[in-house]
Amino acid sequence: MPAAAAPLADAFIDAPESASDAVFFGILHGLERRVFVPGQRLVEADLAARFDVGRNSVREALQRLAAEGVVEILRHKGAAIRALTVKETMDVLEVAERMTGLLARSAARGVAAGRGPQALARALQQLRSADSAQDPDAFARARRSFWRALLELAANRELRRLFPSIHMPIVYAQHPIAALQKLRLRDYEAIGQAVAQGREDVADARGMEHVRHVRREIQRQLAS
Structure with missing residues (x-):
């Protein structure tokens, strides 16, 4: 390269x-x-x-x-x-569940160690504003800011290298579900609150729950 x-x-x-x-x-x-x-x-x-x-x-x-x-x-x-098979989609979500929990846990640890969560708070406000304005482009930009803020709080080079390689963009593009934006915002709020409070176990659980919620919605779509 x-x-x-x-x-x-x-x-x-x-x-x-x-x-x-x-x-x-x-x-x-x-x-x-x-x-x-x-x-x-x-x-x-x-x-x-x-x-x-x-x-x-x-x-x-x-x-x-x-x-x-x-x-x-x-x-x-x-x-x-690339198009994912159903099994490949579930494989991506299985990895994403663990990785998202780890990222949230690491970010909460960073806050507990003294790193400020201001960028995370700004990203959450941008997400709320984009959702209220029903602006999908602004919501996508705010999502990137949200994950970038978590990665910066975590300060883990391996997570920064590996987390974006999970093929969630393909999963979301292949399964366009109207309910996902509201679900994402609600889950991001829960993750952000736990991280900002430095609560590692709770942040880990909220991160994994987010991916489980996404999996549930995709499984509903596939079943219908």
């Missing part, structure tokens, strides 16, 4: 540093807003025009996304957003 390429660990940023980053993060963030959906073919010329970059930057970004398991590059067919 070229030195200028930002890792997936920076998936919660909003300001790409290079042309390749613009495509890389643009596709990841586009999954959140269903601009891109699982199974969708990614045409180099279209991506170059959308992000106003050269074809080489598009190819570099697609290779990086393929390495992270977000994109599949098929011989003679080009690239496509």
